[in-house]
Amino acid sequence: MIFRLAIRELVRSWRFGLFFIFNLSLGLTGFVSLQAFNVTLQDELQKNAKNILSADLSVSARRELTQVEQDAMKSVLPAGTQTGRIYEFFAMMNSSKGSRLVMVKAVDESYPFYGSLQMSGGRNVTPGASKDIINTHNVWIYPELQQQMGLQVGDRMQIGKMDLEISDVVERDETQTFRMASLAPRVYVDMKLLPESGLIQFGSTFTQAYQFKFPEGTDGDKVKEQMYLKLTDPAISVNTPNSASEDSGRQLGYLSDYLGLVAIIALFMSALGAAYIYRMFLYSRMKEIAILRTLGLQSVQAVGVYVLQASLLGLLATIPTVAFSEIVLPILTKVLGSFTPFALKPTVSLEAWGLCLLMAVLGSFVVSLPFLMKIYDLKAAKLFSEEKFAVNEGKFRIWTFIPAILMFYGLSVQQAHSWKIGSAFAGSLVATIAILLVTGYFTLKFAGTLKSVKIWFFKFSFLGLSRRAGASLAVFVALGLGALLINILPQLKNSLQSDLQVDQKTALPSLFMFDIQDEQVPGIEKVLKDNQVDTLALSPMVRARILKVNGADYERKIEGQGFKTREEENEARFRNRGMNLSYRESLSDSEEIIAGRPITGNFDPEKQKLAELSVEQRFADRMNFKLGDKVVFDVQGIEVEGEIVNFRKVRWTSFQPNFFVLVQNGVLNDAPKTFIWALPTMTAEKRMVVQGELAQKFANVSVIDVVRTVDDALKTADKMSWSLELMAYLALFTGYIVLFSIVRSQIKLRRWEMNMLKILGASHREVAGFILTEFAFLALVSSFLGAFLSVGVSYGLNRVIFEGGFQFSLTQPLLSVAIITGLSLLISFLASADIVKESALSILREEK
Template sequence: MIAGFSWRLLGRELRSGELRLLFAALLVAVAAVTAVGFFSDRVRQGLQREARQMMGGDLLVTADHPVPDHYRDEARRRGLQMAETMVFPSMVMAGGQPQLADIKAVSGSYPLRGKLASSPGGGEPGRDADHGPAAGSVWLDERLAAALGAGPGDRVMVGSRSLPVAAILTREPDRGVNFFSLAPRLMMHLDDVAATGLVQFGARIRYQLMLAGAERDVAAYRKWLEKRLARGEKLEDTGNGRPEIRSVLDRAERFLGLATLLTVILSAVAAAMAARRYLQRHLDACAVMRCLGMTQGRLLRFHATLFLWLALLAGVVGSVTGFLAHFVLMRWLAQLLALDLPPAGWLPLLPGFGVAGVLLFGFAMPPLLQLARVPTLRVLRRELGAPQASLLGGYLFGLLLLAGLIVWVAGDLRLGLLAVAGFGGALLVFWGIARLSIVVIARLSIVVIARGRGGAGFGWRQGIASLGRHAPAAAIQVVALAIGLMAMLLLTVIRGDLLATWQNSVPAEAPNRFIINIQPEQRAALADELRALGVRAELLPMVRARLISIGGRPVSPASYPEDERAQRLIEREFNLSWRADLPAGNQLVAGTWFQPTAAGQGEASVEDGLAKTLGIRLGDELVFVVAGIEKHLRVSSLRKLAWDSMRVNFFVLTPPGVIEDAPASYITSFHLPAAQADAASALVKRFPNLTLIDVQAVVSQLQTVVGQVANAIQFIFLFALLAGAIVLYAALLTAFDERRYELAVMRALGARRRQLEQALRVELAVIGALAGLFAALGALALGTVVSRQVFQLDLDTSLWLPVVAMCGGALFAVVVGWLGFRRLLATPPLLALRTGA
């Protein structure tokens, strides 16, 4: 009976407008959460599938020795597909021209995932291929073909065997971007390796066993193999897919999380304001129902059921809206990534309905409890059972639920905690300062009264005096407006600065060429060649070293049993360099940079991420083995690097005179315009030992990704802006209800309409100006912290924002508030006094 009656009442309340504001707030929050949820879920699945294609399989077993036969036997027993590769450096020769190349020998079943592409000649478009070169032939990539001056039909000497070139390799699915080992590629069949005589004792060969199959079978095989891995063996899966754009996508997810959590915060404020208004407008009806015999428990169950229907309806409609909206995100990002996205799952519906439930019952429960306790005497004495003015006491439960919801929705623990701390602190600070400010302004009414003359004086006196009479309610309106404006400022001004800073991190003239293996005697000649081309490039020294001790503690892969990245870092050789000044794009986060007197002293500056991964702290002594000699370095500073700037960066830097006695090569990066692309081949011909790496495709992809992701993010921010508009309207709508009876009494006592209009404008302007000031200061503080701690960006904002926000807040409150108050002033005083509202 209660369920049916509450459902019918819900329809009536929505048609009359009593619950429309609350329903709109829930709908926007659910739509934003589910839109991002559906899109993120589909992209996550698509990226995993694409990552498998970029790996050439579902699971890779990588080793520095031949893969044991029983690994293959077990994979065969489980019905998994297999392919094998061997990768090693070697000199190749064509027409007497030698060239260092990466030799990749593949089995006939390679690749298991993804597609190879080859072309019959240089400059011709590549065509998909299901397998690599046939036995007795090789494929050359375009750089190796250009360096050797060879093409299809020519012969290449690989070790002791001469093999014909069958095609030009244009795409290799499992070839990642590694600037320090990327050399021209020669691909051959695995069966031809033995005849070349290149596999000798001590050869640096990387062996891989690729596996593919059903997800359950691959997972079972991985679990079986993890317990049997020997030294020099490791497993790789989709976590390593597409590293060149993963950082951009991770940052995009954090931007989407910021937009979503701001939407949830704004919707929570709107829900609290709308629920409070619902309480105010239903106290009399509940008092009448109590007089007719309805108990407190029955009254509470009735309204709780009504709100449950509202939550379900908002969840359904919001989820449908979010599902449709996520196709807009797909239009930008999915096409950008060329992903074949799988169908949407149902799991994103859970957060959507969870948001509706938390917002509604977390912020509607206090008003419901007050409705259930309304005294029956209210039908005779309307001052009884008035709604409580406290903002925090009654809503503490809802605020705690909201805090947990924000952390969950953000998708990033640091971003969620910062948002909770920022808006929670803002709520407390805004409330305290708003109460104090209103008291101070009310005291000024004495001065206004003393100076007031005529009608204008009456308007100013009444406007400021009204703030003093309704200080708690006015403080609530200031806080609600300030929180709403603060979020909207974050969504507009701060968001624009963040996106602009992010997009500028990959500038149009970002370096698109790297040159490595520059010998010291070639440095001056190469610099002259680059200057002749009009290229500005800095040739930086690079020393190979292995880290063996941190803070007096020997380290090895076994020192980090739970951290695979730390194990890989310890296993590899580091690239060290030296310089006296702090490189561009580097930012000190701890310690001090090398002093001029530090030349020759054993100091080191370490990249902050590396320090966190390996547990390196300021003051620690690092011991590196450089060309067989131990170098002891004390960590004097930690740096953050702009890895997506495409500049040359080093994990460890020392001052001059510390490692300069070690064998070093040089590296540089620079931007080469498309019109000078032929100059790259000329450099390689003059300096044949150099390895020139063209990363133009990577730079272009990064720039496109950033631009398109920014469009998708702005679409999600529209939900937050809509929620902010609902908050502002709800805050002012509350003021309409509280002023209706008071305005009627004043008009009955002889106040003219023009006087009341001026009083209301003054009151609204003060509330809006205070809210704008608080919002601007809060947005600047929170935006600065979020930009640095979450997005690793330096926010550059202007100090005029508080002034503009004050003026904008006052204007907004006057304009929007006046549209509502005009109806109140147009209502005949007798009618308002008879209805009592």
Template sequence: MAWRDAKASRVRLLLFMASIILGIAAVVSIQLFGDNLKNNIQLQSKSLMGADYIIDTKQVPTQRAQEIIDSLQPDASEVNFVSMASFPNNEGTKLVRIRGLQGKFPFYGELETQPIEAASQYQSSGGALVDATLLLQYNIKPGDSIKIGEISLPITGALKAIPGNTAISTSVAPLVIIPQRFIEDTKLLQFGSRREYQFYYHQPQVDLVRLEAQLQPLLAVEEADLDTHTSTSSRLGRRYDNVGSFLNLTAFIALLLGCVGIASSVNIYIKEKIKAIAILKCLGASRKQSFLIFLIQIAGIGILGGFIGAALGVGLQELFPYILKEFLPFDLQLSISPQPILMGVFLGLVMSVLFALVPLLRTWYVSPLEVLRFSGDTLTESKNARRIAIGIILVFLYGFSFWLLKDWLFALAFMLGVLVSFALLAGTAILTIKLVKNFFPKTAQFTTRQSLLNLSRPNNQTVVLLVAIGLGTFLISTLYFTKDILLDKTEIDTSSKSANLIILDVQPDQIGEVAETFKSNDLPVLDNIPLVTMRMHSIKNKLVNKLRTDSTTQVKEWILNHEFRTTYRSELIASEEIAEGEWVASQSESDFVQISISDNLAKDAHLSLGDSIVFNVQGVLMETVVKSIRKVDWANLQLNFTIVFPEGVLEKAPQFNVLTTYAATEETSAVLQRDLVKKFPNVSVIDLRQVYTVVEDILDKVSWIINFMAFFSIFTGIIVLIGSVRTSKYQRIKESVLLRTLGAKNKQILTITALEYLFLGVLGSLIGILLALVSSFLLAFFVFKESFVPSLVPFLVFLPGISLLVVVIGLSNIREVLKSSPLEVLRKSA
């Protein structure tokens, strides 16, 4: 009976099935991609690092650290730092990351260059490997030269890839690789220069777990660190786990949306089968038999939908390496594992049955007397059975969310968020329908009045359609609004009062000449900020060296190993405000030093007002006390500091300076950078406009990925809409016949249908955008601590675009409605 009835209703059942296919495809593709990513990270863990393990330090290794490094016999070493480079052929300058390599690194993976032989020859020939994209930007070819500090080197080849590197990581400072023996000749590593020393080991036979357990505590005391390929790949895996969880939840929302469509469509489907079920019961069918007939149908389309969705998901996973390639540090090798595919089939079956369960319960309570009743819904359902069915659905959804997130609290928060979103959309839709029904002017034109009153007719799917349209619009609008918030936080003020060029590592004897270079280019010196480097010696009378080995300490590890760049000044800047305590502008050297720290440092180091910190300032211990805690806006693109000293204390300490200026045009900026690099090879110039462009580019890429996932929700909503139109087809034919019998013309019927779907499209997308506005405002206020100016894109593009799409889909069924004969329909009704 299930098979026979399904053949007669195959179009509807196929549309039910289509509602969940995309959601299943999204979940399966992301699960497959996640499995492949984990497998690739494990298989390529050595290629990601290029070695079995490395020891790194952000300062010249101490004597003890060097003894440990030498005892292990490193196979390669590296010094890397950020500096300016220039191209004499076209006078171009660029901030780059210099990596001075010695030895045959990498030992795993490949150093990819063009020409290929450049990777093996640059060490012996004394040339440089320059990022391929950078060469294209400046129209430079292998054979040309690059000037780094005091030396010029021939460009041996274009650098295409190196283990552990991504396109995003080189956006601000592209890579330049040179032989390590030339680093000293560049004269770039002066006082205050940030650099990193790395020592690579090719020792596959070593027990890495044991080695890390033995050496890490010893190296931590010497402010060095040991990383193995297994620990690095583990951290990378956890990072991509977070991305995978987000993508999984987005796909899960699309699947939920399709399931809501199934629940609504099955509800109407079962209502139309009431007479048939009553006849079956008159012929002796039991409750169980009538229930199983339709349960088997829904289970069948769920399994079939699961197979189709899983097959589609296998194809979709091929897209992810292209979508995420700039965020991945390796080439992804894809394979197909059975678990996600089986999960897709399981999801298709369970989700279809669960969400159809509530309307399917109606079949249990159909009375044989329904055959004799002409109209009206006289069914009485068990409220307890309905509650149990809804409870089972919620338990399953929470269980699946927990399986995706591996955290009960996050899963609960996600479930509550989904329920609140659905409730808000559905509640707003129901309230709007009631307002239209009760308060819409009865003097309005017939076509307008009839189209709006159709929203509350029997068997309407208005709420489901508004939820589907609204949720899709809500997701994609929230993305655009959030992107605006992030960009506003990083946007650079275009007024001449705000610096957009930062010159780093200016030595004290260079300040006058650098300022004169500004003046010769008609540019002002906006800031002259002194920087003093130091490390923490003790925190609240506890030595940092002991805290490093104390497993019970609550002080964050980064603080214990960090080299702080501090400054001194007499006043606050625009990006900070006092949260606790009092600001100290100046004091004499003889007074106890009173400092101001940022709120994030206070939180991570568990510091409060009055706590003592002893700093090691280039070998001199300085006792300080926390006098104030500042709230700092780190997203503001200017120089912010975790620690600020008052004037009168650090003036005689070894220091270097940072100067800032404002260049109105890119041409002016380029000329200044060229002049500075010629005169002062050691300084580095950061153009904040380029940083902003990189940030915007990264956000665009992230937005594209999220848009790609939001597509599943939007498209699922469209399928739910098409299913609704097809499900209510016969009902619309009956309404059309009645209207034509009363004298309505085809043009009026067409207008009524178009206005109804236009209202649905406008209301659904408007509700989605308004909810997105509210959520984005809350994000801006509570999370980003930023003012919110919404983008007009959702109002100008999404609102009319989605509304038009809804109207087109709604009218796709109208031709058959208009062509139906009144007599034919009336005979069917009789």
């Protein structure tokens, strides 16, 4: 009987059902589209995992493995394992057409074990295929280098002491990971040329990787565990295809996380609209429910009818959700797919379908729950009184809102892959909504006091807003959130561009050099002096690894399988690596102490037992360091112990030579080290001259063009912002659907009121003006408040997450206020046009 009642009522109220379905599906679209994209991405990563790693197992470190470590590594390899080696490092490429930093990938005959490289000449370098760079002085280059430098096949170039000829261009590389903003394009050379190059020497920054291909049937994960037990140094990384694919997807994963958070806001606003629509539907059905109660229908059964209806509507909402996702997915793919080395063709998978069904059915139920409980408060006796049935009669049950709150909180944590970020997001959303609600409430109360307005329909509009506070607040919150969303991104972009912009007024470097040997410092100083270039900072860099913390052995963090938060991933990554230490007499202008005390001058071995350490705050958080912790480092085989005396905040966007850990001056001064050096702002012509001369005289020194790197980073940020803006506009569009549904519902409820106005002499234009004034006022105030809040949120994000300055732009917020207000007027007009034009006589003839 319950099912039959539910279906019959839905058929009778098909307009309500369609609008509920459309509203809910809009919020689900962004969510499901991202889920479909992520599922496809993970599937492709798994499918291409071996290609990306180009091996079954890889053991890598930013140093040469000792003979003992090599023997330990070989002892766990199964019989019949094939072995290869790779070196990767930055170096300067010099040619007749200029110089440029490149990422050198030196390979041997075995490369690649899996995957392939598609060359511009039409060749496909597959496993086992011959390579014309082996046993020759040939080089393969990436198309970026070809485009930037105007190089062609057959041109010659120098890398270190190697004189090389370009034999081909790599058009597609299945063995590479995501192509975000990179410091340098890649080139391939024969590993046997490295001794000739003079680039691999003490202090050089490089990564060496041993690649293994196992016999069929080998359990790679088991070999990895055994390898971890043999190679205890956290600086040695052991990767299988699965862990390599996770690392590959990490950068894109961060963007996907934040896109998911924006999609949650769209889902929230969609739920807000669905809840309001359902409230109005129940309001119109209360008398019928009361009649059924008098005929013997129990409260539980009555609630069951509408729970079933909400679930059915949620189920039906999945159909347009999938259809809308087919529109959004290609846009997401076009933007995000450009960062992947393989083509992505995402579709709404069974997993995405499952999520869509769960969110639709569960979401429909939790947003309707507060209103469904009102059925228990209905008194059948009221049927025979003159009082109207109202959905807001009865008790206020705060527990009915808890499932919705918990659902959105859980989604926030799940989408952010972080308890910290998810909680901060949920808290910020609650705080923002609270501000919008409180401000909206007082705004509506203030509107009710505007009785001195001369134009009558203006006065009537303001009084109407005050009387219908519930509906007005829903519009206020939806439009305020939409305005906040679309203004955050431009504000953040402006601030980041301002921080990264290199001009005469900033201290940002234009060139950044590393791998400088001790004996090369005087020669480089002479080159700079001859070119009349001052220096910003010369910083020593000492390789080390952590041995102990507070007397306990510092062990590597082995990453488990399954769901991991970003904090857990970061902790594992930072534990499983070596580090660079440095020392200086004072802090740079991009650093400030936020906890503890300054380091007390130079180290005095007669008075001090422990060196003093300064640690970057975020690194300290990831490593769970506290002030006063005692840390033992292994520096080239010698133990150095220090005590953490302060935490520093570092503005990394300054591009100054900064380090996670600074050691007190006088401790590491005699340790083997290299230097990094920053050069100040100079013209493009001078940068090319200096860079070319340094590349010719100091082949091992790598020079980063900071200006080019910043430009590349900003271009990548622009591409990413398209996907973020897509989700923001989807959220705003959902807000307009909420506005349309509320306006439409309110107009229907007030038809008799508008009819009376027409009978009293009001024209259609004045009635329309009365309605439009209400919603124009709401849109203007809410969009202005949302834009204002976006400035505060952008400031907080920029200061806390990006640790940069804040560049306020007035144009974007004001423009958004004007656009949102104008669109709100248009939506309100479209929602009310047909009812406003109805004749008073036709309404009077209707049965009340």
